[in-house]
Amino acid sequence: MSDSEYGCYNAAMNSATPPDTLSVSQLNRLAKQLLEDCFAQVQVSGELSTLSRPSSGHWYFTLKDQRAQIRCAFFKNRNMRVNFQPEPGQQVTVRGKVSLYEGRGDYQLIVDSMDIAGAGALAAAFEQLKQELKEAGWFDAENKQALPSQIQHIAVVTSPTGAAIQDILAVLQRRWPAMKVSILPVMVQGKQAAGQIAEAIATANRWVQSAASDFDVVLLSRGGGSLEDLWPFNERIVAQAIRASHLPVISAVGHEVDFSISDFVADVRAPTPSAAAELLSPDQQTLLSNLNLLGGRLIAAQNRRLSQWRQRCLELRARLKDPRSQLREQSQRLDDLELRLQGQWRQRQLQRKQQLAALEKQLALLSPQRQLGQKKRDLVSLQSRLLQAWPQTLQSAKRRHSYLQQQLQTLGPEQTLQRGYAIVLDSEGQAVRDTKTISAQQKVSARFAKGRAELVVQKIQD
Incomplete structure (x- = not known):
């Protein structure tokens, strides 16, 4: 017995002041006190075995390794916080205190929490990458894209057989059946999942850039699970693919309490796949109600407008005079205008006749026959001069042409x-x-x- 264990044993014996002869209950009580005092908090890793879950909600199982085993009790108020489904054969890490069940004298471990073995390392890696990307500005709001105002085609990166895609399709069918959905099938768990997810995001962007598809957004989704199950969405390669995406990316990974690196890097984080579907789709019932409301308001406004115009017509009819009196007045005015027009026409005709007589007198004084004879004589003279000058001009032009042709040959590129x-x-x-x-x-x-x-x-x- 070590010094610490011996001290624990003496403290337990002295505090209980045991008699010389102990009953079984007294011995078990002292042993329980000794174990709980000396092992108030321990962390143990091992293989989960013989798991039972009675109707009380408590869990009872055995934790073992290659050479030993220990019974464990995990009470309901504690096991409700476990975010995965434990199965026999899993390697887990539990924290709790060592105790003893007095009724049977069984040595056991009272469990306070349980994680899959290695989850601590995964959590540390998660926090390290999260801090690194946060410092690099990958989580900043100014680097995130806004969702389009109207979304018609969603590229869903998920498992085609998972519950997440069924939830998404059910919500879209209920809210907006016209929404176009394309599934880019990937593994969402395992070593190959992260690479497939990153490639699917890149593929969606390539298809849009090459006009092979008309995706508006990329929805990254899967159901809930443990940290290990969700780990592909915490890989750097997935974060880089989201960061490089020209399409807005919505991350809907796990349940509302689950957070992944993809949630922080994505342009929008949805708590669940169903919530993501609601975010990306309008509610047809709400739109129909709004449409009915607007239709009613339009009909009411139209009726008011018609009533106003009807009242206006009645007012104008009351103000409208008998058109026959106006027709008589206009007819009389037309007769006056006709008489005035006839008088002006006769006066205009007389003026035109007087002007024509004056012009005829001027024309007689300026007879064109005399001027025509002079023009003929001038024409004959010009023809004679033209016939004399034409051969000289033609000869001069020929000499000029020969000279220029010789110069062109001398200075041209052929020479x-x-x-x-x-x-x-x-x-x-x-x-x-x-x-x-x-x-x-x-x-x-x-x-x-x-x-x-x-x-x-x-x-x-x-």
Whole structure:
């Protein structure tokens, strides 16, 4: 017996002042006190075995390893906080105190909490990655995308056989059956799950960018489970895929109390898959009620408007005079205008006749026959001068044409090419006059006096 155990034994014996001869109950009570005082809180790992769950809600099981085992009791008020379903054969870690059941004298462990073995390491890794991404700004609200105002097509990244997709489809069928849903099937648990989830998110974005699909959002979802079950959604590769997504990503992983790295990185976090479906879909019943309300308001407004116009028509009818008196007045006014028009027309005709007589007198004074004779004489003179000047002008033009043709041949490119020069042309057939208009490895062509050659620019010197 160690010093600490011996001290615990003496303290238990002295506090109970046991008699020389103990009853069984007294011995078990002293042993229980000794165990609870010396092992007030322990943490034990082992394999879960012989699990029983009576109607009281308590759990009774055996925890064992290769060489020993211990009975355990996990009472209802404590086991309600376990977030996974324990099964025989699982490796678990329990915390509690060592005790003894006096009725049978059984040595046992009173359990306060239970986790899957290794969950502590997973929790530490979770907190480390969470802190790292938070410091990098991946959780900041300004880096998150807003959901589209109208969502018509959802890409759901989940297991096609899980309960999550059934919950999502049921909610969408109830709220908005017209919603288009495409399932990108992935594993949501296991070593390969994280890679499949990240690839599915990237695939949804590629399809949208290539116009192969018209997704509006990506919904990342699965049902509840332990930290180990949900671990693929805590992998860095999934967080990176969400971060790189051009489509808004909604994370609905586990139950309301479950949080994953994908929840923090995603643009929107939904507590459950059903809540995500409600978030992404309008309620057709609510819209129908609103539509009926607006229809009623429209009919009421229309009736009010018609009543106003009816009253206005009655007022205008009361103000409307008998049109016959106005017709008589307008007829009389028309007769007056007709008489005035006839008088003005006769006066206008008289003025036109007087003007025409004056113009006829002027025309007689300015007879055009005399002017026509002079114009004919001028025309004959101009024709004679034209016939004399035309041969001289034609000869001068011919000499000028020959001179320019000779100059063109002398200065033209053909004569230059005949002297051994070449013309360099770019891909558009334009002459290259400056090295700045071409670049290395560019294809050009050279025109010679006889033939052409295709060239590639190796080096350019200014």
